[in-house]
Amino acid sequence: MRPLTPPARNPYWRFLLAGFRGQSAYPLATLAGLVANATFGVLKGSIMGAAVESSGGELAGYTAGSMAAFVWLGQGLLGSVNLWGGSDLQTRIKSGDVAVDFLRPVSVQASHVLTDVGKGLFGLLPRGLPSVLIGVAIGGMVLPSDPSAYALGLISLLLGIAVSHACIYAVGTSGFWLVESRGVAVFYLSFSGLFAGLYTPIYLFPDWLLTLALLTPFPSMMQLPVDVLSGQVTGVAAWQHLGVQALWLAIVLAVGHLSTRAGRRRLEVQGG
Amino acid sequence: MNVIETEGLTRVFTGRPDRGNRLRRSRHVAVDGLDLTVEAGESVGYIGANGAGKSTTIKMLVGILVPTSGTVTTMGLHPLKQRRALARRIGVVFGQRSQLWWDLPVRESFSILAAIHSLTAADERARTAELVDMLEMEEFLATPVRQLSLGQRMRAEVAAALLHRPDLVILDEPTIGLDVLSKQRLREFLVAQRREHGTTLLLTTHDMGDVERLCERILVVDHGRLAFDGTLDGLARTVGARRELVVDLAVATPDLTDVAGAEHVRSDSDGLRQRFAFDPQRMTAARVLAAISERAEVLDLSIAEPDIEDVVREIYRATRR
Numbered sequence: 001m002r003p004l005t006p007p008a009r010n011p012y013w014r015f016l017l018a019g020f021r022g023q024s025a026y027p028l029a030t031l032a033g034l035v036a037n038a039t040f041g042v043l044k045g046s047i048m049g050a051a052v053e054s055s056g057g058e059l060a061g062y063t064a065g066s067m068a069a070f071v072w073l074g075q076g077l078l079g080s081v082n083l084w085g086g087s088d089l090q091t092r093i094k095s096g097d098v099a100v101d102f103l104r105p106v107s108v109q110a111s112h113v114l115t116d117v118g119k120g121l122f123g124l125l126p127r128g129l130p131s132v133l134i135g136v137a138i139g140g141m142v143l144p145s146d147p148s149a150y151a152l153g154l155i156s157l158l159l160g161i162a163v164s165h166a167c168i169y170a171v172g173t174s175g176f177w178l179v180e181s182r183g184v185a186v187f188y189l190s191f192s193g194l195f196a197g198l199y200t201p202i203y204l205f206p207d208w209l210l211t212l213a214l215l216t217p218f219p220s221m222m223q224l225p226v227d228v229l230s231g232q233v234t235g236v237a238a239w240q241h242l243g244v245q246a247l248w249l250a251i252v253l254a255v256g257h258l259s260t261r262a263g264r265r266r267l268e269v270q271g272g
Numbered sequence: 273m274n275v276i277e278t279e280g281l282t283r284v285f286t287g288r289p290d291r292g293n294r295l296r297r298s299r300h301v302a303v304d305g306l307d308l309t310v311e312a313g314e315s316v317g318y319i320g321a322n323g324a325g326k327s328t329t330i331k332m333l334v335g336i337l338v339p340t341s342g343t344v345t346t347m348g349l350h351p352l353k354q355r356r357a358l359a360r361r362i363g364v365v366f367g368q369r370s371q372l373w374w375d376l377p378v379r380e381s382f383s384i385l386a387a388i389h390s391l392t393a394a395d396e397r398a399r400t401a402e403l404v405d406m407l408e409m410e411e412f413l414a415t416p417v418r419q420l421s422l423g424q425r426m427r428a429e430v431a432a433a434l435l436h437r438p439d440l441v442i443l444d445e446p447t448i449g450l451d452v453l454s455k456q457r458l459r460e461f462l463v464a465q466r467r468e469h470g471t472t473l474l475l476t477t478h479d480m481g482d483v484e485r486l487c488e489r490i491l492v493v494d495h496g497r498l499a500f501d502g503t504l505d506g507l508a509r510t511v512g513a514r515r516e517l518v519v520d521l522a523v524a525t526p527d528l529t530d531v532a533g534a535e536h537v538r539s540d541s542d543g544l545r546q547r548f549a550f551d552p553q554r555m556t557a558a559r560v561l562a563a564i565s566e567r568a569e570v571l572d573l574s575i576a577e578p579d580i581e582d583v584v585r586e587i588y589r590a591t592r593r
Contacts, residue, residue: 011388018384022375025416099336100371104388105359265338265352268285269331 015111019118030126033079037127038134041075045139048200060203061232065142069230070201072135074222077157079127080120081164081221083192085185088112089172094180096269109169109256116165124157144231152238153229159245160225166249167217170256176263191216197223217248273348275440275472276310276333280342282496283328302328304496305342312439315466315473317487321584325496326476330444333474334364347440360389363433367445370425371432372417378428379413382435389436403431406461423454430458434465441465443475447482459485480580492587499591505553507583510590514549516576517560521546522569531567534560 007013023030045068052059052067062070089112092098101108135141144150171188175181193199195218202213202223213219224241227233233241282305287298303325310316320326331337332344335351335358344351349358365371372381379400386396404410407427412420420428426446434441441462447455463486465471477483483490483504490507492500500507516537524542533555537547550560557575564570 008383009387009390009393011384014384014387018373018376018380021380022373025375095369097369099331099366100369102336102355103334103359103362103364103371105356106388267336269336 011106012110012114015114016118016121019115019120020122021118022115023119023122027126030079030123033123034127034130037075037078037131041072041131041134041139044075044199045071045135049140060201062201063142065140066230066232067201068135068139068141069143069232070197070226072131072139072141073226073229074198075135076124076128076131077160077222077225078198079123080161081196082116082120082168083164083189083196083198083221085168085171085188085192086182087116087168087172087185089169090175090181090185093172093175093267098267099269102264102267109253109260112172113162113166113169113253113256116168117161120161120165144229146231146234149228149231149234149238152242153225153231156225156228156238156242156245159242159249160221163217163245163249163252164221166256167221167252170252170259173256173259173263176259176266179268192218192221195219196221197226217252220245220248273312274309274345275312275314275347276308276474277345278306278308278329278333278342279344281306281308281329281332281339281344282341283325283332283337284340302496303332303339306493306496306498308491308498310472310474312472313466313470315486315488316475317483317490318474318476318493319478319483319490319580319584320476320493320499321581321588324493324584326493327444328496329493330364330442330474330476334358334362334442360436361438362440362442363436363438365429365433365441365443365446367426367429367443367448370417370429372425372428374418375416377414377416378409378420381417381428381432385432385435391436399435399437403435406464407431408457422449423451426450426454427458430461434471437469438471440472440474443473443477445477446475447477447479455479455481462486478580480577480583483580484577492584494584494588494591500587507587508551508553510587514578515552515557516578517548517550517557517564518574518576519546519548519561519564519570520544520572522571525568528564528567531560531563534563 048067048071049064052062052064057063059067089098092101101111104111136143171184172181174184178184195202195213195216197219202210202219205213224245228238228241281303282301283303285300285302306329318326318329328337332339333346333351335355338352346358347361351358372378373384382400383396391399404413407430409427409431412424417425417428430446447458450458459482462473466473473486475482475486488503490500490502490504491498500510517534521544524544526543527536527539528546529536531548534548534550537549539546548560548564561570561573
């Protein structure tokens with residue numbers, strides 16, 4: 001049997017770490033992100049709170065407290081998932097720097113996805129945690145009392161971050177054919193927030209729209225982890241959530257892998 | 273063993289269809305039936321005008337561009353199908369692109385690359401120390417890459433490409449934008465690496481100094497075809513790569529047309545500044561200067577090396593005739 005490689009000598013672990021550390025180089029941008037998150041959180045919280053109140057204290061299974069949890073956990077996740085569609089891969093294909101990625105004896109997909117996941121994990125510290133604290137302090141957010149909600153929630157959260165960045169990678173590979181894939185990113189942006197449950201819980205949608213949303217990977221990025229983390233969904237249903245997320249992770253990773261293999265042959269690195 | 277082998281290597285770029293005629297596409301042959309063999313331990317300068325096909329060739333050699341036709345083997349491997357195996361054995365520096373982590377200290381980039389190339393911890397320490405010493409990088413090891421000067425970054429880039437002791441090093445414009453001292457330091461390092469590790473070197477450059485100091489064999493490419501393949505001496509013989517000595521004289525002097533071993537090219541400012549061309553293979557700058565000094569008082573002087581553009585143009589003229 002091959003001896004296990006210590007983490008420091010494992011390139012993929014180093015990519016994860018590089019993403020995490022690289023992101024910490026921009027404290028001002030992180031702070032600005034938190035302020036924007038909190039501002040929109042207060043707005044969203046008031047609107048959704050009013051909606052719950054006007055429907056008699058309960059709306060699609062949400063109470064005032066659990067709706068606040070939905071709002072603030074979602075805001076907290078914004079710094080860790082990518083709903084806007086752009087990526088390093090996209091810019092590196094356009095500039096030709098992606099050539100450097102292909103000249104390394106590692107998987108280009110794994111190196112990109114892990115770097116982005118590393119950035120996402122860093123985002124939990126300066127943006128995720130403070131959002132939750134703000135939510136508890138001023139938003140009336142209720143934390144789950146069952147410790148298993150935290151354990152499953154953490155797994156669901158990690159899966160959500162992974163699905164998001166693996167999906168963004170797959171979207172970015174369209175650049176192998178298009179070179180300039182900003183249009184694809186804009187298209188992505190126009191669906192991601194709605195179906196991820198950024199604006200309202202997707203359970204408020206009419207049936208047909210909810211079905212449509214559930215046929216995309218977007219709920220796995222935010223709605224499902226927020227369900228599990230907030231304790232809104234527990235037990236078998238929580239495990240089902242994790243299963244759906246794992247399935248989407250496998251699908252978007254497979255798509256990214258195949259499109260890298262096909263797209264690589266189309267790549268025309270621009271310039272010198 | 274042949275490190276690089278290409279046969280009929282061709283790459284055609286097709287543009288978007290014309291507006292008027294959808295069936296017609298613009299077609300540009302960047303590399304045209306290139307047959308090339310480079311043996312282990314050679315140092316090859318690959319030169320040519322902009323758009324002659326240098327970078328396109330290199331991209332196909334390393335597997336980031338698919339040839340339209342022909343074959344290419346690098347280190348005995350198929351660059352596209354055996355990308356990862358090849359990546360372990362070559363080091364590539366694109367002067368215009370970075371392989372370092374922008375936000376992280378230089379030291380961290382080296383450490384990640386060492387992990388990527390599966391160096392052991394001990395090997396990583398030894399090799400990093402060697403490179404840091406030879407390329408004088410100690411002072412900026414802890415600096416994030418985005419804060420490096422161009423000269424510092426290029427040294428770090430070259431170190432990054434050579435960290436895993438590749439058998440073949442490909443450098444695309446490695447000295448572009450560097451000052452004289454930085455260029456010199458980089459060249460000395462590359463010469464030392466070749467001497468110690470027997471590294472094969474392939475470089476494209478616009479700098480004649482790079483070619484003269486680093487390359488034993490010169491390839492000149494024109495419209496995707498080889499226009500010249502030979503030694504530096506052979507190149508000099510073909511195009512007469514002469515040097516130019518420019519002297520500023522104390523007083524206006526009639527043209528000094530009788531300097532032995534050198535040809536009077538031109539005079540400016542009524543003969544205050546005069547230019548002489550000579551063949552460095554047969555004449556030294558010192559002897560030309562001595563001959564001029566016998567005839568007039570020299571205040572200042574400079575020696576101009578031939579531009580690579582001039583050499584290339586001469587080759588193109590000679591081969592297209």
